[in-house]
Amino acid sequence: MEPGPPGGGRPHEPGPFLSGPRGADLAAPASSLSVVAAVLPAGGCGERMGVPTPKQFCPILERPLISYTLQALERVCWIKDIVVAVTGENIEAMKSIIQKYQHKRISVVEAGMTRHRSIFNGLKALAEEQPNLQLSKPEVVIIHDAVRPFVEEDVLLKVVTAAKEHGCSDYDLEFGTECLQLALKYCHTKAKLVEGSPDLWKVTYKRDLYAAESIIKERISQVICIVMDTKENKEHVGHLLEEVLKSELNHVKITPGTLCHAGKGLQQIILEQCYNFVCVNVMSSDFQETQKLLSLLEESNLSILYPVVVVSVHFFDFKLVPLSQKMENLMWIREFAKEVKKRNILLYGLLICYSQDEQKLQESLRQGTIIIAALIKERNSGLVGQLLVA
């Protein structure tokens, strides 16, 4: 997986599918607070995980856990600066992660011997005049574990609002963690402990990594864009597939996309962070639609954060062309898949048996839908380039 070309940024607009509930009041702190910052202590060694890599660097869909946490914080536009504290030996790796996944507003400082020392170092960087880091002195600092990737904007807002209203109360100092005392004592910066929701759970054991991976896979599988060439008289079977997808995958949103008019419709869908594409090629031996879609996806850099699934669908009538010949014609998918896999795009081929018999056709389309659902759910890079038959 390569980072995008220099200068080409990934889509930054938070999509409707990956963000949490957004109330009208969520824009509030931007106006009522001058500066909010976040400090992420990430100097731990992950003893309980049972794996040699510290847990914050363990990969989920090949991307380190900490990158998901950074993503959750950076999409909150009113958090001005995010400071990550990692051990000296991990500073370069952390900088590479920030570059590769194009994270913004992140500074890296060296972690201390303890969690509290790390937080202290982060706060110090925010409090001191450090011309090379260009950080603003914050009014409120959110201390957030690097291994809690599922934090939502509304919880962060509650934290900030509570901090602003109550300041650093005696209650917090007594029952909160010592982090709060540290913040007040050394940095004269307000901090408060706020209860989190179950979603805020901390990745601690190996089983939590499994759970996190499944949650992430589920979240990015909620929308499928079905792309069709709209040449007249040929579109019929594609629309039938769309109907079967809608009825069989009823928890998933099926969005039609078009490559016509220079692909404007699709660009909007990509901006809204849809990570699943079913590309219907109706013309015999035609794969221009899939080629166009892949080019568009490569340009968009959508796949920087998550692997994008593309299923290239082809219909065949075994009364007209033998299956083997059709398969032979589609072997280009293997080579294409190898190429785009380097860009984190997972390309699979799907041959659906076309029949004049309504019932047989419906059965093939249902079988095709099961295969599409399986490919999107698992997002397995080991099976890219395969030609599946329904």
Place this chain on the structure above:
Amino acid sequence: MEPGPPGGGRPHEPGPFLSGPRGADLAAPASSLSVVAAVLPAGGCGERMGVPTPKQFCPILERPLISYTLQALERVCWIKDIVVAVTGENIEAMKSIIQKYQHKRISVVEAGMTRHRSIFNGLKALAEEQPNLQLSKPEVVIIHDAVRPFVEEDVLLKVVTAAKEHGCSDYDLEFGTECLQLALKYCHTKAKLVEGSPDLWKVTYKRDLYAAESIIKERISQVICIVMDTKENKEHVGHLLEEVLKSELNHVKITPGTLCHAGKGLQQIILEQCYNFVCVNVMSSDFQETQKLLSLLEESNLSILYPVVVVSVHFFDFKLVPLSQKMENLMWIREFAKEVKKRNILLYGLLICYSQDEQKLQESLRQGTIIIAALIKERNSGLVGQLLVA
């Protein structure tokens, strides 16, 4: 997925791969204690799960969670009786689960309005003379949550030993849960609270179901049996595949199995609960090996508890036979796969490109290994019958 034929039991011997550490002392309680029983309160409604099904009945690899917990307890031979308390409306469903997955030594009682009432009902069934249940009055009763499927024999042994040594101490009565008081007060039966390990964690949220599924998938993917016809001069490439499997999948045990001599070697491997088979068919258009293996697996009822993966491997030399023709020859896999899927056996086809060029052959074998690993890891029933190409 159908239950096995009447009379045909699943392999009961606990395999070395799914059980925990077994010390020499683990047989102790059988001799030193007369009767140990277990009560599983399972009357909860799973509010926190966010799904309509109570969590103990949520499916993991299509089997209800509670069946995994029963399996963990029933494989401990010194637990004489296991009593499950479920709500009245779930009694029939519970009995079906016990029958379908061939659980032994399990009795079902009706749960009460609270967890404690359910435990009480379970204890009462054990304490009273109930000729139709045929339960023995136990000396020690283990109270175990139905939603903690990963309990190991050594923890259970600690529980029982502590109970036998200390009885129901004041400490337990004060700091343990009220369950213990209940046991003493109403049933004059000794009980004690013992700390568990992280593995004992409780399936509470939806993310825990994801984690449980991944843990189970990982556990049943630790051993792959590679089955070959041993006809001379033809076995070479199969052994090369075996070597690549061993070097690429270094966390997995690769066990060779043979179908010769009426399949005695394989029967032992099945008894040891291996759930993954790679069947190498070297003869062109030969699938007798795969057929024999599938018959053996169907007879064994190995797939009652977990889906069994079978990858039917075929080699082809595209200089001799066009790929399309070879694929056409292997289309029988689709029909076979449909049939055996009913028995929870997941059959996939894998075509590996054979080359005289050593380097090209190695590359194909590595590619084949990646596909085999993906199929075994995901265990996806939506892709059965597909013919994959390496």
